Amino acid sequence: MAILRNNSRQFGVLASVGALSLFIFAAAFSFGQTKNSCVDCHSALPAPEGVTQQMFSQDIHAQKGLTCVSCHGGDASSDDPTQAMNVKAGWKGKIDRKQVPQLCGSCHSNPAYMRQYDPSLHTDQLSQYHTSIHGKRLAAGDAKVAVCTDCHGVHNLRAPSDPRSKVNPVNVATTCAHCHADAAYMKGYGIPTNQLAQYNTSVHHEDLVARGDLSAPTCTTCHGNHGAVPPGVDKVQNVCATCHVFQAQMYDKSSHKAAFESASLPGCVVCHSNHAITHPTDAKLGTGPEGVCMQCHSRGDNCDQARAEMLNELTQLNQAIKNADQALAEADAAGMEVSEARMAQSQARDALTKARVAIHSFNKVLVDQDVQAGLKVANKDLQVGRQAMVERNRRRAGLGVSLLAIGMVLAGLWLYIRKIES
Amino acid sequence: MTVLAKVRSWLDERLEWDELIAPLRKKTVPLHRLSYWYFLGGITLFLFIIQVLTGILLLLYYRPGANQAFESVQYIMTQVQFGWLIRSIHSWSANLMIFTAFAHMFSVLFLKAYRKPRELTWVTGVVLLVLVMGFGFSGYLLPWNTLAFFATKVGTDIAGQVPVIGHPIMVFLRGGEEVTGATLTRFFGFHVAVLPGLVTVLIAFHLLFVQRQGMSVPPKVEKEWSADPEARRELRFFPNFMLRELIAWYTGLGVLGALAALFPWNLGVKADLFASAPAGIKPEWYFLFMFQTLKLIPSKIWFMDGEVLGIMAFGLIGLLWLLLPFFENDRVARSKQWITGLSVFALAYVIAMSVYGYLAK
Structure with missing residues (x-):
């Protein structure tokens, strides 16, 4: 018994030392970590209430030190659900959709607060949102329209520069289409739901996705993001002109501008369409299936003659460049x-590009100037090529x-x- | 008395011309079934002379410097009368010269012409081959086009890998840490002043040794002639062998002209220091076997960097190659077989690796 007593005393000492070590280890391990009882429970819940630590750790807010309490209130330090989710502790529960913009804006519209995280970040998102179709409809009581979380995500929200972000340029079209391509969801709004399908066939989509040019336009480039609205008929060329500056300058001086405006036609869209903009070819000036002029003009009229002459000039220069290239x-x-x-052939190609831009002026003289400059270079290069073959012989x-x-x-x-x- | 005889008599009075060329008259060349291999050295010399002559003509218009080199070669190719021909012959002749120098070296190996007392002829020959490759490496950069720029970058990078002395060598070659206009000026200096001087002196020694010792007769032929002294045949060096050599040189001239006219040497695109390297950049064909070997070596061998180990191995092999005649002992027949076996392996390796390097992506 004495031996047993001695052994049990030794065991008790060992157990005490072990427990103390575990405590010290656990204390050291948890040092610096703030307790978040919300995730303890919510990680076990199914969606949409389910939020795991792994998921939340990807969220930019979590990375900047914000917690569940920052948006939902409550007391995350308590393991007692009644205390943690106590209204007296400021608990707000699930944020109502209509309250989301205001809640996000409480920080994001505060320049002094946002400056500490990113001084270059805009703080006018909420005021822009109020001017948008989405904001106006939400204010009118339509809870189906997009709020911040619909586009940016929630609980795993990432910076727009992150390729996994829903608002990364490459993902914007899909994010918008989540609602806008859903015919059942969009029923009652009276707008088409084929924008994504059309955009996916466009040259803009090809540039953005296939060529990886992140400056290529997506939905928000033309419609705006927080202040999203459909561009009005008279504003279309302003939207396109943000990138296509020279075409817009030519168009502004053309007779088409006044004619389109008086007929309430949406500028660039008349010839190029909107979401399904394909790479323009000279055939647009032709009378074939791709031709656009004959939609309004009649065969044999002055404009038709000018169209034919401009097309002929472009074709002539294009052919001259090809001949010189071949030689x-x-x-x-x-x-x-x-x-x-x-x-030097690049000068001829530049002249062709300029002539194609000059087409937007619908002025034969301007187009001819560029075409003649290109022809001069291309013909000279053709001679160089031919002369080289004579020299070879x-x-x-x-x-x-x-x-x-x-x-x-x-x-x-x-x-x-x-x-x-x- | 003809004009030629008068000139000869005039020279003889002043320079004792007849006495001067007397050894050439007495000199003979062994004539046997392998005699045609003797022409390779002469053809290499002919191509070197072509290089000197066309190089001097190119110098009249070439301007070293990152902003002028490419344009000046372009000017030579398009504006200068027969400039295209001179530049193309210079480029083709350079490549053919390296090829014939390699062929000459292997023919010397297989005919066992490196043996005592011709060790120094072999040593000067191997050094000449290295210098000729240096000519190729330095000359390749001079048109300052994209391929040359990146090939020089890769080549000097490899030199920089050598432990301890590698980095100073690289900086010396480049005239700085990077390949720039300073590298071009430096390579131009090596190409038109340093290397021609060294090569001319070495060629003089190489030829002097050949003249003093005469042509080597392959052991097999020597054995046959010992058994049957009647079979021994010789050709007078002057004029018989010289006339045959002249035929070889004229044929070489025809080949050079045909290559230059039918396949003018491409100028490429001007080097852009800020552009990224084109995919699959490779050195000139004569460096391919070494380049491909370095590519195939694992990045780490035991505790050493694979590429460094490869470069050091090539350095060691080069040194042993230079001293090859000293490993052959007249008394030990096995060493002769060993060197022949090694030569066959070396030739097969160089050809196989060059083809592999050419085809590899």
Whole structure:
């Protein structure tokens, strides 16, 4: 028994030391961590109430030190649900959709508060939202319209620069389409739901997604984001002009501007469409299926003649560039040095681009100026290519004569060797 | 008395010309079934002379400098009368010269012409081959085009990998930490002043040794001739062998002219220091076997960097190659077989790795 007593005393001492060690270890491990009882329970709940630590740790707010309490109130330090979710502790529960913009704005509209996280961040999102279709409808009591969390996400919200963010340029169209492509959800609003399908066929989508050009336009580029509205008929060219500056300048001086405005036609969209903008070709000036002029103009009228002349000029320059390219490529393949002319071809291509831009002025003289400048360069390069091939043939003829002379010397040497050795 | 005879008599009075060329008259070249290999050295010399002549002509218009080099070569190719021909011949001749120098080296190996007493001929020959490759490396950069720029960057990077002395060597070659216009000026200096001087002196010694010792006869032929002294045949060096050599040179001239006219050497695109390297950048064909080997070596071998180990191995092999004749002992037949076996392996390795490097992406 004495032995047993002694052993149990030793065991008790060991157990005490072990428990103390565990306590110290646990205390050291949890040092610096703030208790968040919300996640303890909510990580076990199904969606939409379920929020795991892993999910919340990805959220930019969590990374900046905010917690559940920052938005939902309550006492996250208490393990007692009645205390943690006590109204007296400021608990707000699930945020009502109509309250979301105001709640987000309580921080995001406060420049002094936001400056500590990112001094370059805008703080006018809420005021912009109030001017948007979404904001106006929400104020009118329509809870179906988008609020902050619909586009930015909630509990795993990421910075727009993060490719996983719902508002990253590459993901914006899909985010908007979440509602706007849902015919059942959009029923009653009287707007089409095929924008995403059309946008996915556009040159803008190709640039953004296929070529990875993050400056290529997506929904928010034309419609705005927080202040999203459909551009009015008279504003379309202003939207397009943010990128297509020269085309817009030409269009502003053209006769089409006044004509379209008086007929309430939406500028650029008349010829190029809106969401399904494809890469424009010269065929738009033609009379085939891609042609757009004949939608309004009649065959044989003055405008039709001008259209035909401009198309002819563009085709002529395009062909001249191709001919010069071909001649120079042939000369290059033959080993002739034509790199200077090949480089000069970029001037001809620039002239063609300028002429295509000048089409938006619908002024033959302006188009002709650029086309003639391009033709001058392309024709000169064509001559360089052809001249190089003439030179190549001359060299070959010279080689033939030289080889003949060398052959004769060789034969002479051989005969001389035979003579002196015989 | 003809004009030629008068000139000869005039020279003889002043320089004792007949006495001067007397050894050439007495000199003979062994004539046997492998004699045509003797022409390779002469053809390499001919191509070197072509290099000097065309190089001097190019110098009249070439301007070293990052802002002028490419444009001046472009000017030579397009504006200067027969400039295209001179530049193309210079480029083709450079490549053919390296090829014939390699072929000459292996022919010397297989015909066992490096043996005593010709060790120094071999040593000067191997050093000449290295210098000729240096000519190729330095000359490749001079047009200052994209491929040359990045090939030089890669080449000097490899030199920089050598432990301890690598970095100073790289900085010396580049004229700084990076390949810039300073590198071009430096390479131009190596190409037109340093290397020609060294090569000319070494060629003089190489030829002097050949003239003093005469042409080597392959052991097999020597054995046959010992067994049957009647079979021994010789050719007078002057004029018989010289006339045959002249035929080889003229043929070389024809080949050079044809290559230059049918496949003018491409100028490429001007080097852009800020552009990214084009995909699959490779050195000139004569460096491919070494480049491909370094690519295939694992990045880490035991505790050493694989590339560094490869570079050091090539350095060691080069040194042993230079001293190869000293490993062959007349008394030990096995060493002769060992060197022949090694030569076959080296030739097969260089060809296989070059082809692999050319085809590899």
